[in-house]
Amino acid sequence: MTATPLIEARNVTRILPGIVPTTLVQGVDLAIRQNEFVAITGPSGSGKSSLLYLLGLLDLPTSGEVLIEGQATTSMPEEDRAYARLTMLGFVFQFHFLLPEFTVLENVMLPMRALGKLTKAQMRARGGDLLGSFGLGEHMNKRPDQLSGGQRQRVAVARALANEPPVILADEPTGSLDSKSSEQVFEVLRDLVHVEGKTVVAVTHDLAMAERMDRRIELMDGAIVADKAVSVRQ
């Protein structure tokens, strides 16, 4: 593959300062391309989430560089990094992290409103379509606390897709769900890659789930110990 990677990490290290500095990520080199379904696995404390936050521009590396579509980001002003998150990246966390005072539809519309490129009617229509595609059309005017855990997580995925980012970064997206809901969310993420051509990078403890993804990156003590293709796409 010769195309520019969507996200690239070059010798990225993240050390948490303190009396005893803690190394979270160490010398990571990584390239994630379009239409990949990537799992990041490893034991607790191996630096999976830290790496994801660095790739998602939520954190800055102590050394090394993270590139988005070939563009270095560590020296970018915070406003530009925020804009890159708004347009290029969508986040899904272990907990849904929806704003409790807003309706489901308003939560999904939030990134669109922050970007401000659509009219309010267009935002409502897109938000409605997204929620409908995840089977949540009838819940769009409810508050998050009126939904089940699986439904909330699907709303979070819909919100992550609001601005049509090419990359979805998911931190333990099924970690707080029962097996049925986990399967539903996994299918949603898989379809994003296989049907819509997006890239999904998911941190997971669930090795069975990781085995069903296209590529698995394994971390140990902040460093990559394995990076391999694990399944053949059907």
Place this chain on the structure above:
Amino acid sequence: MNLIFEIAWTHVRGRVRQTGFAVAGVATGVGFSIMMASLMQGSQDDFTDRLINTLPHITVSDERRTPPGQPAEMFFGAAEIHGLTPEARRPGIKNPLASIAGLEAWVPGAVAPSVRVPAIVRYASQDVAISIVGIDPRREPMVSDLPKQLRGVTLSALYRATNAIIIGDGLSVRIGARPGANITLQTSEGTRLNAQVVGLFHTGVQSIDQRTAYVLIKTGQILSRQTGLVNELRLRLRDPMISREIAARIENDTTYKSVSWQESNEDLLNSFIIRNIIMFAVVGAILLVASFGTYNIISTITHEKARDIAIMKSLGLSEFTVRSIFVVEALIIGLVGALAGFVLGYLLCLALGSVTIKSPFMDSDRLPMAYTYTHYLLAGAVALASSLIAGYQPARKAARLHPVEIIRGAT
């Protein structure tokens, strides 16, 4: 902006009780500030009005600010002469009628001549030093409110007796002379004259009511032993606030000492400045205390909403947007508090203005309140500014929160 306002409004609305207390704090500060400013301004205006209405706006006297120089001094520029008394001049304003006509040609107001004679009034074995003002009853109403200040008589009463005199009610009480009483006037020139009290006046300014009396200009001239003497020109301007400038021009043109009402009450007017500084300091302190409430609520909201802030930042909302949300929340509290404070302030002014107070220092039995929109604008602006300052610090802190730390903490 719509999004910022919507999130801010949702946060504020979600904490009705806390927000209510913060709004009440601002409203109380604004309300009491308006009431205080209204009372201070009202009493100041009342006093100034009384000064302006009681006294002529400008008094031109036959004095000079510096004694006349010696002829040799004026002729030889380098000469310096010691030990000689200044040249004696005949008292009075030269050609008073021509001077009046000259002033009436350009001064925006009216001019009246008068004779001021220091004298001692004797009655029932009491001697009181007073100032007697000889006036022209036809011109006097154009330069002072004396006709309105008379008690039960008109200025034409001065024509009723041979040496008629109108005295201040304070003087009347002091010497016990009522209308109809015959009093004796004695001047430093040695003139002694019997006069009949034909009326009383009341200005509300004690120094005038106890130490001033009015006679006809002719009687004043007899007391000063100078026929045709006019030693004062008194002016009333259409705009009393330009008195200082007009007085300066008159003095420059005529060389006579010309004193505006501001100059003659300089000490009082200076005390108003100090009083206003104190007032603004107190009002500022009230609003500052109110802003602590705003700081408290915004700090609480940012603390409680740390997770939401992290989410918004992870979604791509900029630091500016996050900061703006909490600044707008502070402004909402400030604005709602200011609007409620306007209503409270107005009601407090009405309530205070309706309280009956008997004071020997006041003519009115009600507290004078000034109703002016500037008090509202000022208090509102200070409330908004203090809310902005109070909200900015926690908003800035919130916008700088590191989303990763919060997300890790939440998971």
